[in-house]
Amino acid sequence: MTTPLAALALLQSYDPQVEHPGNGTFFVATVVKMLVVFAVTLGLVSLLTLAERKISAWIQDRHGPNRVGPGGLLQPVADGLKNFMKERVSPGFVYAPIFWLAPALAFVPALVSFAVIPFAAPLPTPWGLIPMVVADVPIGFLYILSISSLGVYGITLAGWASNNKYSLLGGLRSSAQMVSYEIAMGMSTIPILLLAGNVSLGAIIRQQAVTGWNVFALSVAFFVFMVAAFAETNRLPFDLPEAESELIAGYHTEYSGMAFAMFFISEYSAMITQSALMVTLFFGGWDIPFTSWDNEAPYSVLKSLATLASFGAKTLFFLFTFIWIRWTLPRFRYDQLMSLGWKVMLPVALAYIVIVATAILALDAAGVARGPLYGGILFAMNLVLLVILFVWLDRGRLISPASGRARAAEVARLRARAFEVRQGRRAPVAELAGEAAD
Amino acid sequence: MSLLYQVHFYLFGIIAVASALFFVTRKNPVAAALWLVNTMFALAALYVMLDAQFVGAIQVLVYAGAIMVVFLFVVMLLNLGQTDAPDFRTPGVRLGAAAVAVVMLAELLVLSRAGRIPEVAPSATPQTNVVAPVAELLFTEHLLAFEITSVLLLVAVVGAVVLAKRQRRA
Numbered sequence: 001m002t003t004p005l006a007a008l009a010l011l012q013s014y015d016p017q018v019e020h021p022g023n024g025t026f027f028v029a030t031v032v033k034m035l036v037v038f039a040v041t042l043g044l045v046s047l048l049t050l051a052e053r054k055i056s057a058w059i060q061d062r063h064g065p066n067r068v069g070p071g072g073l074l075q076p077v078a079d080g081l082k083n084f085m086k087e088r089v090s091p092g093f094v095y096a097p098i099f100w101l102a103p104a105l106a107f108v109p110a111l112v113s114f115a116v117i118p119f120a121a122p123l124p125t126p127w128g129l130i131p132m133v134v135a136d137v138p139i140g141f142l143y144i145l146s147i148s149s150l151g152v153y154g155i156t157l158a159g160w161a162s163n164n165k166y167s168l169l170g171g172l173r174s175s176a177q178m179v180s181y182e183i184a185m186g187m188s189t190i191p192i193l194l195l196a197g198n199v200s201l202g203a204i205i206r207q208q209a210v211t212g213w214n215v216f217a218l219s220v221a222f223f224v225f226m227v228a229a230f231a232e233t234n235r236l237p238f239d240l241p242e243a244e245s246e247l248i249a250g251y252h253t254e255y256s257g258m259a260f261a262m263f264f265i266s267e268y269s270a271m272i273t274q275s276a277l278m279v280t281l282f283f284g285g286w287d288i289p290f291t292s293w294d295n296e297a298p299y300s301v302l303k304s305l306a307t308l309a310s311f312g313a314k315t316l317f318f319l320f321t322f323i324w325i326r327w328t329l330p331r332f333r334y335d336q337l338m339s340l341g342w343k344v345m346l347p348v349a350l351a352y353i354v355i356v357a358t359a360i361l362a363l364d365a366a367g368v369a370r371g372p373l374y375g376g377i378l379f380a381m382n383l384v385l386l387v388i389l390f391v392w393l394d395r396g397r398l399i400s401p402a403s404g405r406a407r408a409a410e411v412a413r414l415r416a417r418a419f420e421v422r423q424g425r426r427a428p429v430a431e432l433a434g435e436a437a438d
Numbered sequence: 439m440s441l442l443y444q445v446h447f448y449l450f451g452i453i454a455v456a457s458a459l460f461f462v463t464r465k466n467p468v469a470a471a472l473w474l475v476n477t478m479f480a481l482a483a484l485y486v487m488l489d490a491q492f493v494g495a496i497q498v499l500v501y502a503g504a505i506m507v508v509f510l511f512v513v514m515l516l517n518l519g520q521t522d523a524p525d526f527r528t529p530g531v532r533l534g535a536a537a538v539a540v541v542m543l544a545e546l547l548v549l550s551r552a553g554r555i556p557e558v559a560p561s562a563t564p565q566t567n568v569v570a571p572v573a574e575l576l577f578t579e580h581l582l583a584f585e586i587t588s589v590l591l592l593v594a595v596v597g598a599v600v601l602a603k604r605q606r607r608a
Binding site: 095097098137138139142143145146147149150152153156157160161168171172175176178179182186193198199 | 466468469472475491492494495496498499502503504507508510511514515567568569
């Protein structure tokens with residue numbers, strides 16, 4: 001064996017003794033895919049920071065950043081430059097080795113977990129059919145669950161190593177929150193296993209092409225998964241680790257410059273991964289709905305591009321939902337968060353596993369073939385379950401009062417007040433002043 | 439066995455052993471816990487290389503991702519680094535530990551010389567269904583052990599709740 005080949009083997013990238021012909025293609029294709037996915041994720045993260053501010057501005061009826069570049073489009077570049085140029089402040093009381101390790105520990109899991117998500121139909125090239133996923137591992141989404149369970153280290157250690165009460169509280173909150181919701185998340189994926197019979201994401205996408213999207217066949221699981229995904233990414237309404245009204249900025253209070261930006265980037269790339277995972281597990285992955293044209297051989301470049309667009313559109317929708325919900329819902333209180341995780345989400349997910357297992361057993365025993373009818377029956381069952389779940393979760397607090405009629409006396413009182421405001425006899429927001437100051 | 443495989447095997451083996459050494463020698467309890475996480479990660483990589491991908495994923499998910507996080511949680515809350523905990527590392531204990539290590543090493547050497555340690559190597563064809571084989575063994579051959587373990591865990595959970603309740607009243 002020649003020296004360069006041995007060197008490559010030592011670099012863990014090339015295996016000279018595996019002789020099947022696809023070896024070189026596999027190596028080149030994987031490196032290219034890694035670079036592309038990494039670059040696209042980071043690019044998307046920077047655009048998401050802009051999208052977050054633009055959408056929040058839109059929701060709050062303001063303009064948002066619009067000074068840097070056309071329509072504020074270069075704002076992420078300016079932000080990035082600012083973060084690079086800033087001084088890296090190292091407070092004297094921190095435990096330095098872990099303090100500087102923590103941002104990296106938050107950053108890496110968020111970026112590597114996208115590796116197993118298939119983002120398009122296989123691409124035919126002169127060197128053979130190339131699967132459009134960085135690593136087609138047979139453990140599928142278990143890989144994502146296990147890698148994202150490591151994300152908690154960055155936050156917890158950042159909180160501890162900062163040697164600051166508020167940071168420590170933020171770090172402890174996050175570890176409790178993420179461990180709790182991880183369980184609900186894992187349990188909500190078990191019905192998918194029951195239906196698909198495999199943990200591999202490719203197999204789950206193929207199953208959804210047959211029985212229809214899992215969001216219909218397993219709606220309750222999707223609900224639990226989505227709530228858990230918000231908690232796992234520490235986004236509102238579950239951003240307790242950095243609740244600024246109580247904890248300044250929680251675990252990243254002491255960080256500055258690029259180290260702070262790394263926490264920021266890891267939050268947004270975790271959002272991208274969770275969105276892509278929701279799409280893959282519940283919305284058919286790269287499948288284009290209402291046609292089987294895209295998931296049948298022969299594959300073409302056009303099919304790959306079309307499915308990539310389909311996957312991208314679905315993922316962007318969920319990224320929008322993440323931002324939308326952040327600027328719509330207020331934050332939970334800490335005890336509410338914990339009781340929701342342990343007393344609602346986990347029991348619901350467990351009961352749902354039993355219900356789905358029974359339903360699948362009954363449907364298979366009745367001889368219903370896997371197909372649209374199978375998915376349809378499960379969807380009908382889910383509709384009933386969802387109505388029961390939401391009525392119970394709401395218990396006449398939010399949804400039903402919102403649609404109820406206001407009392408006539410209340411309406412008259414509000415009208416009278418509005419009249420007084422117009423006459424100038426009363427300050428417009430006097431009663432709200434206390435809340436607006438928050 | 440291919441060169442790539444051997445390189446990886448020794449790489450992760452060395453990482454696992456070195457991290458384990460750091461785990462027992464670090465003074466700072468948080469740093470020690472992190473080295474243990476690293477050991478578990480390297481072990482997971484070795485499992486994956488032996489084609490036990492499911493075990494590898496669960497190793498990271500359960501040990502590195504859940505148990506060690508709770509462990510860290512406790513270490514941080516107790517702030518063990520600052521207290522003068524009684525040091526159990528007396529010369530006697532150290533000698534005992536060294537003796538156990540020597541006996542263990544000798545056992546391993548004898549067993550491998552006698553050919554009693556089975557050679558493990560990954561299968562030539564990659565597996566596609568990784569969960570079912572584990573489940574099959576768990577629910578047929580090892581059903582009794584599996585059920586007893588689950589009862590044991592339940593007892594532990596109930597015990598933890600009882601202890602927590604008692605402390606609140608006191």
